[in-house]
Amino acid sequence: MPITMLSEDPPSAASPEAELSALEVAVIDFFVSIVKVVGVPKSVAELYGVLYVSPQPLPLDTLIQRLRMSKGSASQGLKLLRSFGAVRSVYMPGERRDHFTAEVELKRLAAGFIREEIQPRLERGQEKLDHLNRLHDASNESGPDAEFYDERIYRLSTWSRRSREVLPLLGQILE
Amino acid sequence: MPITMLSEDPPSAASPEAELSALEVAVIDFFVSIVKVVGVPKSVAELYGVLYVSPQPLPLDTLIQRLRMSKGSASQGLKLLRSFGAVRSVYMPGERRDHFTAEVELKRLAAGFIREEIQPRLERGQEKLDHLNRLHDASNESGPDAEFYDERIYRLSTWSRRSREVLPLLGQILE
DNA sequence: CTATTTGTTCATTTTTTCTTGAACATATCA
DNA sequence: TGATATGTTCAAGAAAAAATGAACAAATAG
Numbered sequence: 001m002p003i004t005m006l007s008e009d010p011p012s013a014a015s016p017e018a019e020l021s022a023l024e025v026a027v028i029d030f031f032v033s034i035v036k037v038v039g040v041p042k043s044v045a046e047l048y049g050v051l052y053v054s055p056q057p058l059p060l061d062t063l064i065q066r067l068r069m070s071k072g073s074a075s076q077g078l079k080l081l082r083s084f085g086a087v088r089s090v091y092m093p094g095e096r097r098d099h100f101t102a103e104v105e106l107k108r109l110a111a112g113f114i115r116e117e118i119q120p121r122l123e124r125g126q127e128k129l130d131h132l133n134r135l136h137d138a139s140n141e142s143g144p145d146a147e148f149y150d151e152r153i154y155r156l157s158t159w160s161r162r163s164r165e166v167l168p169l170l171g172q173i174l175e
Numbered sequence: 176m177p178i179t180m181l182s183e184d185p186p187s188a189a190s191p192e193a194e195l196s197a198l199e200v201a202v203i204d205f206f207v208s209i210v211k212v213v214g215v216p217k218s219v220a221e222l223y224g225v226l227y228v229s230p231q232p233l234p235l236d237t238l239i240q241r242l243r244m245s246k247g248s249a250s251q252g253l254k255l256l257r258s259f260g261a262v263r264s265v266y267m268p269g270e271r272r273d274h275f276t277a278e279v280e281l282k283r284l285a286a287g288f289i290r291e292e293i294q295p296r297l298e299r300g301q302e303k304l305d306h307l308n309r310l311h312d313a314s315n316e317s318g319p320d321a322e323f324y325d326e327r328i329y330r331l332s333t334w335s336r337r338s339r340e341v342l343p344l345l346g347q348i349l350e
Numbered sequence: 351c352t353a354t355t356t357g358t359t360c361a362t363t364t365t366t367t368c369t370t371g372a373a374c375a376t377a378t379c380a
Numbered sequence: 381t382g383a384t385a386t387g388t389t390c391a392a393g394a395a396a397a398a399a400t401g402a403a404c405a406a407a408t409a410g
């Protein structure tokens with residue numbers, strides 16, 4: 001986020017091509033700094049940041065102009081944000097273009113992210129684990145370390161189960 | 176993990192340059208499949224996988240030979256794993272080289288990862304948030320959307336606090 | 351129906367991240 | 381001490397991920 005985009009004026013939806021305000025820059029900066037935790041591209045954090053501090057829903061154009069971002073990135077970023085439920089498109093009477101607004105409940109954000117990003121990975125892990133179990137059952141290992149292998153493989157199943165138990169809880173904990 | 180490295184033989188620490196066994200490949204495959212959740216390089220998952228199914232602690236050489244990995248990657252990967260507490264180096268009587276063994280308690284693994292990777296990021300986020308708050312206090316905004324901005328900025332603090340509360344809990348939940 | 355606006359997809363380019371390998375440091379042995 | 385073994389660091393190359401921009405599709409206004 002170039003410092004040169006700073007503006008003293010308050011952010012305004014009335015002027016789509018206005019520079020980002022100091023407030024907007026600071027909010028975006030916050031989102032960009034934490035978004036790496038969840039492995040999402042910076043551009044997505046930028047989009048979310050602008051929508052987060054916008055009193056009005058904004059159309060694609062406005063986001064592109066204010067963030068100096070390509071249409072492709074913006075379109076894909078919004079698609080991702082919508083899949084998480086982090087952004088919704090809002091009907092604006094008399095407006096032809098889609099307008100987007102940010103979902104701001106932490107609980108929902110977390111739930112969407114877990115559902116779309118974490119769960120699928122855990123499922124793929126589970127498939128690998130099934131394969132591993134079949135392999136182990138078939139081999140009928142009987143060396144001196146047989147017990148060790150049994151234990152380690154069994155432990156993976158425990159991990160897998162534990163993770164699947166904890167994830168939904170996480171959603172509940174967040175208020 | 177090339178399929179050509181498959182071996183029907185049981186994994187053996189006695190033969191450091193032996194091909195990876197089918198069991199080892201399957202275990203590594205499992206770790207590689209889930210490691211993207213935590214944003215750690217594949218090579219690190221491979222190292223951990225080999226140690227996880229090894230009845231004996233293994234030295235760097237062995238890991239390099241069996242995984243066909245460069246010395247640099249192996250050294251750095253082990254450093255990272257040690258920082259998480261996912262791998263410990265073990266004293267082996269009469270052995271000159273360091274030997275490594277995997278920590279297998281999910282609770283400890285999670286705690287180490289949170290401490291080393293998540294917490295620092297949240298702290299940097301908190302700094303950004305402090306900056307944002309100073310900015311907002313100084314500006315003394317009074318437009319029609321003043322309340323809206325107040326609410327959104329306040330909400331970020333709530334998120335930040337909530338995250339810091341939940342993380343330690345996570346460690347406790349995992350048995 | 352046609353022209354225009356709006357939005358998506360995807361091949362290419364750019365950026366970031368990971369891996370390698372060689373130089374350097376450190377420790378141990380003879 | 382010098383020679384060898386072990387391990388780390390880091391610049392450069394390779395691989396992966398993200399961003400761009402142009403072609404395409406869909407919708408709507410005239």
